[in-house]
Amino acid sequence: MSAIPGPRAPRPRLGIVGGGQLARMTAESADALGVDVAVLAQPGDDATRGQVTDRTVVERLGPAVLQAFARCCDVVTFDHEKVRPGDVAALERAGHVVRPGLVAFTMAADKSVQRRRLDALGLPVPEFLVTDDAGAARRFAEAHGGRAVVKAARGGYDGRGVVRADRPSAAAAAAATMLRRRGTEVVVEPWLAIERELAVLVARRPGGQLVTYPVVETRQDETAICREVVAPAAIDARTAEDARRLAADVAAAVDAVGILAVELFVVDGTVVVNELAARPHNTGHLTIEACATSQFANHVRGVLDLPLGPTDLVVPAAAMANVIARGTTDPAAVDVERLVGPGGDPVVVHGYGKQARPGRKIGHVTALATDRDAARRRAVAVARGIEAATRPPAPAPAPGPAPTPAALAS
Ligand SMILES: Nc1ncnc2c1ncn2[C@@H]1O[C@H](COP(=O)(O)OP(=O)(O)O)[C@@H](O)[C@H]1O
Ligand SMILES: [Mg+2]
Numbered sequence: 001m002s003a004i005p006g007p008r009a010p011r012p013r014l015g016i017v018g019g020g021q022l023a024r025m026t027a028e029s030a031d032a033l034g035v036d037v038a039v040l041a042q043p044g045d046d047a048t049r050g051q052v053t054d055r056t057v058v059e060r061l062g063p064a065v066l067q068a069f070a071r072c073c074d075v076v077t078f079d080h081e082k083v084r085p086g087d088v089a090a091l092e093r094a095g096h097v098v099r100p101g102l103v104a105f106t107m108a109a110d111k112s113v114q115r116r117r118l119d120a121l122g123l124p125v126p127e128f129l130v131t132d133d134a135g136a137a138r139r140f141a142e143a144h145g146g147r148a149v150v151k152a153a154r155g156g157y158d159g160r161g162v163v164r165a166d167r168p169s170a171a172a173a174a175a176a177t178m179l180r181r182r183g184t185e186v187v188v189e190p191w192l193a194i195e196r197e198l199a200v201l202v203a204r205r206p207g208g209q210l211v212t213y214p215v216v217e218t219r220q221d222e223t224a225i226c227r228e229v230v231a232p233a234a235i236d237a238r239t240a241e242d243a244r245r246l247a248a249d250v251a252a253a254v255d256a257v258g259i260l261a262v263e264l265f266v267v268d269g270t271v272v273v274n275e276l277a278a279r280p281h282n283t284g285h286l287t288i289e290a291c292a293t294s295q296f297a298n299h300v301r302g303v304l305d306l307p308l309g310p311t312d313l314v315v316p317a318a319a320m321a322n323v324i325a326r327g328t329t330d331p332a333a334v335d336v337e338r339l340v341g342p343g344g345d346p347v348v349v350h351g352y353g354k355q356a357r358p359g360r361k362i363g364h365v366t367a368l369a370t371d372r373d374a375a376r377r378r379a380v381a382v383a384r385g386i387e388a389a390t391r392p393p394a395p396a397p398a399p400g401p402a403p404t405p406a407a408l409a410s
Contacts, residue, residue: 011034011035011036012035012036012074012075012304013035013036013037013038013054013072013073013074014026014030014035014036014037014038014073014074014075014077014300014303014304015037015038015039015040015069015070015072015073015074015075015076015077016037016038016039016040016076016077016078016079017040017061017066017069017076017077017078017079017080017083018039018040018041018042018045018078018079018080018082019039019040019041019042019045019046019047019048019049019052019055019057019079020045020047020048020079020080020352021047021352021354021361022079022080022279022280023037023039023041023045023047023048023052023079024047024048024051024052024352024353025280025285025288025296025350026077026079026280026296026299026300027039027048027051027052028296029294029296029297029299029300030296030300032297033297033300033301033306035300035304036054037052037054038052038054038055038056038069038072038073039052039054039055039056040056040058040061040065040066040069041055041056041057041058042057042058042059042060042061043057043059045057046353046354046355047352047353047354049353050353051353056069061082061083061087062087063087063090066083066087066090066091067090067091067094067096070091070094070096070098071096073096074097074304075097075098075099075303075304076091076096076097076098076099077098077099077100077258077279077299077303078100078105078278078279079279079280080279081105081108081109081154081277081278081279082155083105083109085102085105085106085109085110088102088105088106089102099206099257099258099302099303100255100256100257100258100260100278100279100303101255101257103254103255104254104255104256104257104260104276104278105278107254107276107278108276108277108278108279109154110153110154110184111151111152111153111154111156111187111275112130112153112184112185112186112187113153114275114276115128115130115187116130117254118250118253118273118276121253123246123249123250123253123273124246124270124271124272124273125272125273125274126189126190126192126265126267126272126274127189127190128187128188128189129187129188129189130153130185130186130187130188131175131185131186131188132179132184132185132186133175134172134173134175134176134179135172136175136188137150137171137172137174137175137186137188138168138169138171138172138175139168140171140188141165141167141168141170141171141172141188142168144190144191145190145191146166146167146168147164147165147166147167147171147190147191148165148168148171148188148189148190148191149162149163149164149165149188149189149190149191149192150162150163150165150171150174150175150178150186150187150188151163151186151187151188151189152178152181152182152184152186153182153184153185153186153187154182154184155182155184161178161182162224163178164191164224165191166191171188174186175188192265192267193267194265194266194267195265195266195267195268195269196217196233196234196235196265196266197217197218197219197220197263197264197265197266197274198215198216198217198218198233198235198243198263198264198265198266198271199215199216199218199229199261199262199263199264199281199283199284200212200213200215200216200243200244200246200247200261200262200264201213201247201259201260201261201262201281201283201284201287201295201311202247202248202250202251202256202259202260202261202262203258203259203260203295203298203299203301203302203308203311204251204252204256204257204258204260204302205257205301205302205305205306205308206257206305207305208252209308210248210251210252210308211298211308211309211310211311212244212247212248212311213284213287213291213295213311214231214232214233214240214291214311214312214313215231215232215233215235215239215240215243215244216229216230216231216232216233216283216284216286217229217230217231217233217234217235218230218263218283225322225324225361226282226283226322227321227322227324227380228319228320228321228322228376228379228380229282229283229285229286229319229320230317230318230319230320230372230375230376231286231290231313231317231318231319231372232313232317232372234372235266239266239271242271243264243271246262246264246271246273247260247262247264250262250273250276254276254278256278257302257303258278258279258298258299258300258302258303259278259279259280259281259284259295259298259299259302260276260277260278261276261277261278261279261280261281261283261284262276263275263276263277263283279299280295280296280299281295282322282364285320285350285364285366286318286319286320286366287311288348288350288366289315289318289346289348289366289368290313290314290315290318290366290368291311291312291313291314292309292310292311292312292314293308293309293310293311297309298311315368315369316369316370316371317368317369317370317371317372317374317375318366318367318368318369318372318375319366319367319369319372319375319376319378319379319380320364320365320366320367320379321364321365321367321376321379321380321382321383321384322361322363322364322383323351323361323362323363323364323365323383323386323387324359324360324361324362324387325356325357325358325359325360325361325362325387325390326358326387326388326390326391326392327356327358327390327391327392328355328356328357328358328390328391329356329389329390329391330356330390331351331356331362331363331386331387331389331390332351333389334385334386334389336349336382336385336386339381339382339385339386340378340382344378345367345368345369345370345374345375345378346367346368347365347366347367347368347378347379347382348365348366348367349363349365349382349386350363350364350365350366351363356390358392362390363386364383365379365382365383365386366379367379367382
């Protein structure tokens with residue numbers, strides 16, 4: 001473990017717990033705003049390696065380490081939800097400024113707390129059941145046409161921890177596995193016919209001032225991981241207005257500070273809240289190039305209680321595609337010029353400096369254009385080209401004829 005950062009600098013120092021790409025991009029914005037950043041990373045958090053000077057690496061994010069880190073920072077914020085809510089509460093009790101605070105953090109960290117609370121607040125959410133009983137998950141699926149979506153309450157992200165079960169026994173099995181592995185409750189929902197998935201980012205200051213970003217549309221792949229985000233969403237003005245108002249209501253209700261990402265489903269023409277993240281979010285990466293103020297800049301502004309910047313789109317349309325490694329080859333040598341082609345609208349490639357591993361998100365591509373389909377096509381083409389360069393493992397050679405017992409004996 002390297003040393004906890006030294007005494008406070010004269011510039012405000014923002015402490016980020018977690019050293020992934022969100023911390024990396026937040027640090028870039030903080031620097032531009034004259035704010036120092038200290039990162040408390042864990043060994044696998046390579047996106048901030050060599051990027052953030054004030055970086056401490058610890059094996060475990062235990063309470064003593066968090067307290068020592070917080071003492072060296074003016075404000076503490078997070079790039080993930082892996083800290084125990086009890087430890088966040090202890091930081092607050094010790095007088096540290098933690099943003100988001102305990103309520104928003106706990107909700108974002110636990111899908112069961114989140115669903116119950118949003119429902120209790122009267123905010124629209126899909127029908128759901130919170131349970132620690134796999135049999136109840138089976139019965140829920142039986143009562144909903146035999147299908148259900150089962151979600152681990154804690155520890156899931158990017159579709160890990162979400163299982164779409166196409167029969168009651170699969171729902172029960174998924175619930176049993178999650179309950180055994182993670183020791184928490186599960187959230188069970190009907191397998192919805194989702195018309196669109198939307199997201200709205202809200203940036204909010206401690207006193208309640210807030211701004212909402214234009215509604216974006218997200219697309220997930222068959223493993224439920226976000227692949228593409230397009231702005232503005234192809235929805236009518238009323239739906240957009242409803243979505244932004246709903247997100248602002250959620251942010252106020254959970255006392256969010258900094259960025260709150262509100263994932264929404266459109267089901268039967270109605271907007272409902274799927275889930276929340278109380279930090280910068282993958283659905284907001286395109287704000288770096290496409291909006292007047294990026295989500296990272298407004299996160300820094302919100303948590304430091306500085307005036308928030310405008311959120312308007314500065315281009316007619318933008319799209320972001322995630323780069324998910326297929327193999328372990330470093331894609332740095334990809335000829336992006338060739339993928340992008342000559343001339344045309346801007347395409348920006350963001351690499352996170354992460355070691356490529358199959359299934360790992362190692363970067364994203366943002367394309368700006370005059371229409372959303374053109375932006376989407378270009379972002380996706382470049383992202384897929386980079387993914388291909390990470391090279392999947394070669395397919396196993398076709399099996400030859402089975403050896404005879406005599407051959408095995410020789
Ligand atoms: N009830 C549901 N019905 C159908 N698809 C769902 C449902 N819930 C989630 N999904 C799909 O799975 C994705 C991931 O689920 P989500 O709850 O957002 O978990 P994560 O924390 O992994 O993002 C969603 O974006 C959506 O595509
Ligand atoms: Mg999600």
